[in-house]
Amino acid sequence: xxxxxxxxxxxxxxxxxxxxxxxxxxxxxxxxxxxxxxxxxxxxxxxxxxxxxxxxxxxxxxxxxxxxxxxxxxxxxxxxxxxxxxxxxxxxxxxxxxxxxx
Amino acid sequence: xxxxxxxxxxxxxxxxxxxxxxxxxxxxxxxxxxxxxxxxxxxxxxxxxxxxxxxxxxxxxxxxxxxxxxxxxxxxxxxxxxxxxxxxxxxxxxxxxxxxxxxxxxxxxxxxxxxxxxxxxxxxxxxxxxxxxxxxxxxxxxxxxxxxxxxxxxxxxxxxxxxxxxxxxxxxxxxxxxxxxxxxxxxxxxxxxxxxxxxxxxxxxxxxxxxxxxxxxxxxxxxxxxxxxxxxxxxxxxxxxxxxxxxxxxxxxxxxxxxxxxxxxxxxxxxxxxxxxxxxxxxxxxxxxxxxxxxxxxxxxxxxxxxxxxxxxxxxxxxxxxxxxxxxxxxxxxxxxxxxxxxxxxxxxxxxxxxxxxxxxxxxxxxxxxxxxxxxxxxxxxxxxxxxxxxxxxxxxxxxxxxxxxxxxxxxxxxxxxxxxxxxxxxxxxxxxxxxxxxxxxxxxxxxxxxxxxxxxxxxxxxxxxxxxxxxxxxxxxxxxxxxxxxxxxxxxxxxxxxxxxxxxxxxxxxxxxxxxxxxxxxxxxxxxxxxxxxxxxxxxxxxxxxxxxxxxxxxxxxxxxxxxxxxxxxxxxxxxxxxxxxxxxxxxxxxxxxxxxxxxxxxxxxxxxxxxxxxxxxxxxxxxxxxxxxxxxxxxxxxxxxxxxxxxxxxxxxxx
Numbered sequence: 001x002x003x004x005x006x007x008x009x010x011x012x013x014x015x016x017x018x019x020x021x022x023x024x025x026x027x028x029x030x031x032x033x034x035x036x037x038x039x040x041x042x043x044x045x046x047x048x049x050x051x052x053x054x055x056x057x058x059x060x061x062x063x064x065x066x067x068x069x070x071x072x073x074x075x076x077x078x079x080x081x082x083x084x085x086x087x088x089x090x091x092x093x094x095x096x097x098x099x100x101x102x
Numbered sequence: 103x104x105x106x107x108x109x110x111x112x113x114x115x116x117x118x119x120x121x122x123x124x125x126x127x128x129x130x131x132x133x134x135x136x137x138x139x140x141x142x143x144x145x146x147x148x149x150x151x152x153x154x155x156x157x158x159x160x161x162x163x164x165x166x167x168x169x170x171x172x173x174x175x176x177x178x179x180x181x182x183x184x185x186x187x188x189x190x191x192x193x194x195x196x197x198x199x200x201x202x203x204x205x206x207x208x209x210x211x212x213x214x215x216x217x218x219x220x221x222x223x224x225x226x227x228x229x230x231x232x233x234x235x236x237x238x239x240x241x242x243x244x245x246x247x248x249x250x251x252x253x254x255x256x257x258x259x260x261x262x263x264x265x266x267x268x269x270x271x272x273x274x275x276x277x278x279x280x281x282x283x284x285x286x287x288x289x290x291x292x293x294x295x296x297x298x299x300x301x302x303x304x305x306x307x308x309x310x311x312x313x314x315x316x317x318x319x320x321x322x323x324x325x326x327x328x329x330x331x332x333x334x335x336x337x338x339x340x341x342x343x344x345x346x347x348x349x350x351x352x353x354x355x356x357x358x359x360x361x362x363x364x365x366x367x368x369x370x371x372x373x374x375x376x377x378x379x380x381x382x383x384x385x386x387x388x389x390x391x392x393x394x395x396x397x398x399x400x401x402x403x404x405x406x407x408x409x410x411x412x413x414x415x416x417x418x419x420x421x422x423x424x425x426x427x428x429x430x431x432x433x434x435x436x437x438x439x440x441x442x443x444x445x446x447x448x449x450x451x452x453x454x455x456x457x458x459x460x461x462x463x464x465x466x467x468x469x470x471x472x473x474x475x476x477x478x479x480x481x482x483x484x485x486x487x488x489x490x491x492x493x494x495x496x497x498x499x500x501x502x503x504x505x506x507x508x509x510x511x512x513x514x515x516x517x518x519x520x521x522x523x524x525x526x527x528x529x530x531x532x533x534x535x536x537x538x539x540x541x542x543x544x545x546x547x548x549x550x551x552x553x554x555x556x557x558x559x560x561x562x563x564x565x566x567x568x569x570x571x572x573x574x575x576x577x578x579x580x581x582x583x584x585x586x587x588x589x590x591x592x593x594x595x596x597x598x599x600x601x602x603x604x605x606x607x608x609x610x611x612x613x614x615x616x617x618x619x620x621x622x623x624x625x626x627x628x629x630x631x632x633x634x635x636x637x638x639x640x641x642x643x644x645x646x647x648x649x650x651x652x653x654x655x656x657x658x659x660x661x662x663x664x665x666x667x668x669x670x671x672x673x674x675x676x677x678x679x680x681x682x683x684x685x686x687x688x689x690x691x692x693x694x695x696x697x698x699x700x701x702x703x704x705x706x707x708x709x710x711x712x713x714x715x716x717x718x719x720x721x722x723x724x725x726x727x728x729x730x731x732x733x734x735x736x737x738x739x740x741x742x743x744x745x746x747x748x749x750x751x752x753x754x755x756x757x758x759x
Contacts, residue, residue, distance in 0.1 A: 021745055024738070024741050024745075025738055025741060025742050025745070026738075033737075033738075094736065094737055094738055095736065095738075097735075097737070098734060098735030098736050099735060100733070100735040101733060101734055101735030
């Protein structure tokens with residue numbers, strides 16, 4: 001039986017979150033950016049559940065469920081946008097989609 | 103059944119949905135669903151009544167309550183509170199509604215919106231029953247508004263004619279005016295009763311003196327505003343006669359037997375509030391009795407000058423509702439409830455009878471009727487029986503209930519309202535004699551050939567006629583069951599509803615007054631005992647007649663009178679002041695203004711303000727051209743800014759806490 005500490009979970013989540021941030025900022029492919037966002041959301045989920053479990057509070061799990069549901073909706077909208085960008089410009093390179101330049 | 107009385111409102115509600123969904127495809131266009139549902143509801147009500155009567159005395163109200171939702175610690179629930187009063191109302195409402203459903207299959211035959219009509223009838227019945235069983239004021243308010251909406255829909259059933267839709271809007275808005283008071287009253291009493299909407303709790307606290315007298319008075323007066331709107335009490339009675347624009351079965355069900363008595367029912371339900379708040383025990387005069395008394399007299403007087411048979415009955419209904427409210431005001435609770443009970447039968451009978459007449463001659467006007475006793479035997483006999491019951495002739499229903507009200511007024515120390523009641527009885531008997539004379543006596547004055555109505559319309563008349571004759575015996579001396587069934591007790595309070603035993607002297611007096619009323623009217627019309635043309639010669643009478651024809655000018659008062667009477671003098675004075683005083687002032691001001699404006703323009707505007715405006719524009723342009731460099735259009739750069747900003751905020755948060 002291995003003893004688990006809260007910090008282990010928090011570290012895992014922090015690493016995961018940083019990976020997600022890196023992905024969002026550095027990747028060119030829009031689909032990969034969306035996946036990185038998922039990474040960040042799941043890092044947060046780990047935090048929520050870990051805190052919930054260690055503090056005997058069910059609210060953490062409830063929030064995590066909400067996050068999962070919202071993430072599904074967010075991916076739905078995001079993929080639809082990516083699909084439309086692809087149809088219009090035949091690529092999904094984020095560096096090249098700068099039509100909103102001021 | 104008492105525990106499950108919530109089934110009774112539920113059945114018509116289900117029927118409403120079924121009629122809307124499948125009504126058009128049914129062989130009888132949905133009417134059979136409504137009739138079947140009401141039949142079941144009526145039987146269930148009878149079972150409930152049977153069980154209630156079979157309970158051990160003293161009977162305790164049967165309650166069940168469930169929470170709908172909670173919000174900020176306030177529990178909002180739905181529930182039932184079944185006692186004698188509620189059971190009585192359940193039976194009356196389902197019974198009249200069932201008969202009206204049957205009657206409507208004949209009366210509305212071939213109507214364009216036949217299915218819709220039955221759906222609305224079902225919805226109305228469901229809402230009315232929900233109002234009856236409500237155990238808290240909030241649920242009562244919801245049902246109260248629902249019946250108002252149904253009334254609006256059904257008055258405007260033939261909305262293609264402008265008059266009808268106007269009448270529907272007038273009815274809705276007038277009752278809504280009163281409902282503002284009702285809502286405020288409910289909120290006031292909610293706080294007064296320690297944050298509880300429960301009616302039983304409210305009654306107990308009011309009667310035990312746990313709520314301050316002033317608070318009860320304010321709450322009761324506000325509730326009474328709602329009652330005045332719904333139960334057509336002076337001066338908010340103006341909508342009820344116009345509501346006769348709806349189909350006649352609707353008038354019988356909603357505007358005679360059930361919805362308009364909702365106000366009376368409300369007062370009877372939270373009687374503790376009114377009893378204590380208005381110090382009814384003390385006698386003399388109080389607001390409830392006063393409004394009721396005024397309504398009795400003014401509405402009865404108006405019934406004399408109407409030509410439309412339904413309007414005669416409408417004013418008669420207003421007058422009888424006044425009786426009930428007056429009875430509650432003088433502390434004769436049982437008498438008011440009993441009058442509500444008997445009135446439902448004979449007034450529904452009269453309205454359905456008038457529908458039968460209208461069906462036959464295709465006109466509402468009594469000037470186009472006359473001599474109908476030869477053509478329509480059933481309608482003739484039942485209508486006369488209904489009129490006699492309304493006039494209070496022994497031993498028909500109205501006699502017993504009206505007598506109890508008069509008795510209550512005299513025994514409880516309200517001599518003024520005894521006189522009002524007797525006067526009202528006289529007028530009631532007289533105007534019903536006039537109506538019967540104009541409809542049935544003499545020669546037929548209309549067009550076409552009148553004919554008796556089909557059995558679906560005649561049978562409800564016969565059944566109701568039986569009840570109009572017999573219903574009063576339920577509380578007659580020697581039988582006297584009714585008051586034992588309906589009177590309610592409040593825990594920890596000694597019995598406060600006084601029931602007075604029959605008084606032969608007073609009963610005989612009221613009978614004499616009623617017969618006198620019939621005699622005077624009959625003398626005027628039948629025997630020509632009074633000189634004809636007395637109306638043409640006497641100026642005072644003519645004026646009175648004109649005032650009545652114009653309904654005391656109340657409509658004009660509400661719509662034009664108040665505005666015009668004030669408007670003209672003010673307008674004239676305003677014009678004079680305008681020409682002589684204001685013009686001079688205005689000219690002087692104008693010149694001064696122009697001069698100062700020139701100065702302002704030269705120095706302040708051109709130099710000061712323009713400078714600021716131009717400076718602001720220039721500044722915006724400069725800063726914009728700097729800031730636009732950050733708008734690269736790249737999502738990832740925005741994201742980086744976002745992360746950076748949130749990281750800074752997170753650090754600040756950690757650092758400062």
